[in-house]
Amino acid sequence: MAQITLKNIAHSYMEDPSKEADYALKEVDHVWRDGEAYALLGPSGCGKTTLLNIVSGLLRPSHGRVLFDGQDVTDMPTAERNIAQVFQFPVVYDTMTVRENLAFPLKNRGVEAATITERVQRVASMIGMERELDRKARGLTADAKQKISLGRGMVRDDVNALLFDEPLTVIDPHMKWELRTQLKHLHGQFGHTMIYVTHDQTEALTFADHVVVMHDGRVVQIGTPEELFERPAHTFVGYFIGSPGMNLLPAEVQGDRAIIDGHEVPLGAGYGDMSGKVEIGIRPEFVRLSDDVGLPVTIDRVEDVGRHRLVRTTMQGRPINIIASEGGPVPSENARITFDPSRINIYADDWRVEGRAV
Numbered sequence: 271m272a273q274i275t276l277k278n279i280a281h282s283y284m285e286d287p288s289k290e291a292d293y294a295l296k297e298v299d300h301v302w303r304d305g306e307a308y309a310l311l312g313p314s315g316c317g318k319t320t321l322l323n324i325v326s327g328l329l330r331p332s333h334g335r336v337l338f339d340g341q342d343v344t345d346m347p348t349a350e351r352n353i354a355q356v357f358q359f360p361v362v363y364d365t366m367t368v369r370e371n372l373a374f375p376l377k378n379r380g381v382e383a384a385t386i387t388e389r390v391q392r393v394a395s396m397i398g399m400e401r402e403l404d405r406k407a408r409g410l411t412a413d414a415k416q417k418i419s420l421g422r423g424m425v426r427d428d429v430n431a432l433l434f435d436e437p438l439t440v441i442d443p444h445m446k447w448e449l450r451t452q453l454k455h456l457h458g459q460f461g462h463t464m465i466y467v468t469h470d471q472t473e474a475l476t477f478a479d480h481v482v483v484m485h486d487g488r489v490v491q492i493g494t495p496e497e498l499f500e501r502p503a504h505t506f507v508g509y510f511i512g513s514p515g516m517n518l519l520p521a522e523v524q525g526d527r528a529i530i531d532g533h534e535v536p537l538g539a540g541y542g543d544m545s546g547k548v549e550i551g552i553r554p555e556f557v558r559l560s561d562d563v564g565l566p567v568t569i570d571r572v573e574d575v576g577r578h579r580l581v582r583t584t585m586q587g588r589p590i591n592i593i594a595s596e597g598g599p600v601p602s603e604n605a606r607i608t609f610d611p612s613r614i615n616i617y618a619d620d621w622r623v624e625g626r627a628v
């Protein structure tokens with residue numbers, strides 16, 4: 271396994287890029303630690319595949335260098351980078367059996383027969399295809415073929431990194447959960463450096479130790495699922511992670527107080543002078559309903575979502591979502607809301623501002 275260093279990497283698909291907007295991937299400078307599992311998360315078109323292809327060598331970046339364990343591989347072709355890749359759609363040899371498909375990467379490298387048998391068996395059990403090992407791949411469903419692709423990607427234990435590009439797209443929902451759990455388990459067992467591209471936050475948050483959130487060609491935050499939830503570095507992260515995402519309200523911040531539509535809101539930290547667009551961010555989980563204190567809101571809808579209720583409100587036309595416990599009261603009129611001060615984040619021009627303890 272390898273540590274992967276991205277040194278001032280940026281990429282434009284244009285021949286002669288002149289401004290930042292011309293770059294599909296804006297500059298990223300980061301070290302991905304050996305043996306950790308990363309997810310690249312973001313909406314369609316944000317640059318995930320571009321970044322993954324730079325790591326795999328399918329794409330040469332316009333700027334910067336890629337290092338594997340300190341060795342510069344920027345100009346090295348994919349085949350020489352010693353990586354395993356699993357793509358969105360299955361890549362299997364139809365005329366081979368499932369067993370032969372799984373054994374292929376090992377045979378290719380001259381691994382001895384007993385090890386091949388043992389590894390193939392283990393991977394087959396992981397993807398739930400032990401009983402189909404001697405079937406030809408031809409005629410299997412797309413779902414089964416993709417499981418073979420995943421298995422083939424994971425059969426070697428000597429790769430520098432394992433790269434997955436939306437590998438569960440064609441897998442049925444139940445199996446998706448199963449495979450994701452297995453992948454995480456496998457990571458715990460073998461400690462591969464894994465990079466997993468997805469636009470699905472559940473997939474990213476359940477699979478990865480560190481989630482790399484991308485927005486508009488830029489890496490906006492790299493953090494643990496907990497950090498992304500507690501302290502989103504950018505309003506996009508707040509909005510994109512969570513269900514529903516973080517509430518954002520324009521505010522004026524004065525020290526350890528925020529003023530929202532003339533109402534004072536206590537903050538859990540103190541802030542200096544701020545310029546630009548200032549907003550407070552508060553997750554629906556940390557908003558409380560009240561009938562006597564706090565900001566006045568109009569309740570538009572109450573939805574039952576399993577163990578909680580999602581209360582959709584508006585304040586001066588701006589939506590504020592609240593996750594309320596099942597049994598808690600929801601005022602029928604004159605509803606007000608308060609925020610847990612320690613859970614409030616402050617943003618200036620979309621970037622989080624660190625407060626000082628008060």
Ligand SMILES: Nc1ncnc2c1ncn2[C@@H]1O[C@H](COP(=O)(O)OP(=O)(O)OP(=O)(O)O)[C@@H](O)[C@H]1O
Pocket residue numbers: 283294312313314315316317318319320321469
């Ligand atoms: N070969 C290419 N030539 C020109 N532009 C491209 C090329 N590949 C990607 N792009 C553009 O670069 C941007 C980033 O694309 P990329 O495929 O990396 O995003 P993504 O986050 O992986 O999206 P998706 O999930 O849809 O694959 C997009 O605006 C896309 O249109």
